[in-house]
Amino acid sequence: MNEITLGRVDICPRRPRTGAALVFAVSGVLIALTVWGRAESGGSLVLDVAVGAAGWLLSPLLLWRPVAAAVVLSALAALSPAATPVAGMGALQVAQRRPFPTAAAVGAAGVAAHAVQGLRQPSGGISFGWWLLLVTLGYVALVGWGALARARRALLMSLRERARRAEAEQGRRVAEARMAERTRIAREMHDVLAHRLSLLATYAGALEYRPDAPPEKLSQAAGVVRAGVHQALDELREVILLLRADDDGDGDRPQPVLADLPRLVGESRDAGGRVELRDEVADAAALPAAAGRTAYRVVQEALTNARKHAAGRPVRVALEGRPGAGLVIDVRNALPAEGGDAAPPGSGTGLVGLTERVRLAGGRLDHEVAAGEFRLRAWLPWPT
Numbered sequence: 001m002n003e004i005t006l007g008r009v010d011i012c013p014r015r016p017r018t019g020a021a022l023v024f025a026v027s028g029v030l031i032a033l034t035v036w037g038r039a040e041s042g043g044s045l046v047l048d049v050a051v052g053a054a055g056w057l058l059s060p061l062l063l064w065r066p067v068a069a070a071v072v073l074s075a076l077a078a079l080s081p082a083a084t085p086v087a088g089m090g091a092l093q094v095a096q097r098r099p100f101p102t103a104a105a106v107g108a109a110g111v112a113a114h115a116v117q118g119l120r121q122p123s124g125g126i127s128f129g130w131w132l133l134l135v136t137l138g139y140v141a142l143v144g145w146g147a148l149a150r151a152r153r154a155l156l157m158s159l160r161e162r163a164r165r166a167e168a169e170q171g172r173r174v175a176e177a178r179m180a181e182r183t184r185i186a187r188e189m190h191d192v193l194a195h196r197l198s199l200l201a202t203y204a205g206a207l208e209y210r211p212d213a214p215p216e217k218l219s220q221a222a223g224v225v226r227a228g229v230h231q232a233l234d235e236l237r238e239v240i241l242l243l244r245a246d247d248d249g250d251g252d253r254p255q256p257v258l259a260d261l262p263r264l265v266g267e268s269r270d271a272g273g274r275v276e277l278r279d280e281v282a283d284a285a286a287l288p289a290a291a292g293r294t295a296y297r298v299v300q301e302a303l304t305n306a307r308k309h310a311a312g313r314p315v316r317v318a319l320e321g322r323p324g325a326g327l328v329i330d331v332r333n334a335l336p337a338e339g340g341d342a343a344p345p346g347s348g349t350g351l352v353g354l355t356e357r358v359r360l361a362g363g364r365l366d367h368e369v370a371a372g373e374f375r376l377r378a379w380l381p382w383p384t
Helices: 015-042 045-063 064-078 081-097 100-120 126-209 217-242 258-270 288-308 349-360
Strands: 002-007 008-011 274-280 313-321 324-335 364-370 373-380
Touching: 015 045, 015 081, 045 064, 045 081, 064 081, 064 100, 081 100, 081 126, 100 126, 126 217, 126 288, 258 274, 258 288, 258 313, 288 313, 288 324, 288 349, 288 373, 349 364, 349 373
Parallel strands: 274 313
Antiparallel strands: 002 008, 313 324, 324 373, 364 373
């Protein structure tokens, strides 16, 4: 496995035995060729064989203790050229697996060891200075090659880690997007269907508690319930189309805007609500569509809450605004008298979702209970 630590990269072979056998075989061949060449040139065969055998036996340690093994092999290289191949392999291993300062120090130790070797056993046909220069260039090449391989390996590991983190980040973003979409669906369902279903509940209540009403009235109420159910289904389909479309909200049916408020108020009045609308908006056609949809939802939610928690009480809706000053929506309804009918249970998320919707539109929404009435006030930006 690969292990990254500060200032150190360790590469543990996946098959240590295979790696050790490979190092053992390669070092054995190189040492044998060196000893053979030394024997042909009249070198000390006994010393060369002893040093070569020691270096050969120590070579597998380069996989587990590269620095210590490389230093020992450099010391053997000072005694005999038979250890030169494994000493060079040690410098390469250290450069591949340890920081550059450590590799440079091991390389310098190898050069120093070969300088001692050159002084003890001068090489024929070449001066000591040129021979030491060639040895130094060889160690520089080995250390540079190993450092380059280490840097490349670290870069690949960093890229893999970045790819893993990017994949995890993408998964997190997908999860957040799904959660946001679910929240959006819940908000749209509440805003669209709660109003329609509260109207149906009002008419169904009239059918239940007024069975003695004239047949034409019962027929009219039943017709309104049937039409309301169809409208609720249409609006549910509209929500689904809206959520499948782009953020512009272009679906098969136009979305409600500020101009649709009179129809909304009319539906509440037909259901028996006492709603008063005061519209003092200048140039309503100039209001952005997004702000108009948000304003419609604010009034819709306010009427739904009034119908749920203060049925039969008067509701006053006032709108005022102009380009550059913003749009103000003020809805007030009287609270039911003490000891009256209990309000139907609610989740309490309607106003929370409405506040979030207004905030996302760049506005603000406040609500309070004061002087025996519930007050809801919203402000939406209206650029010039």
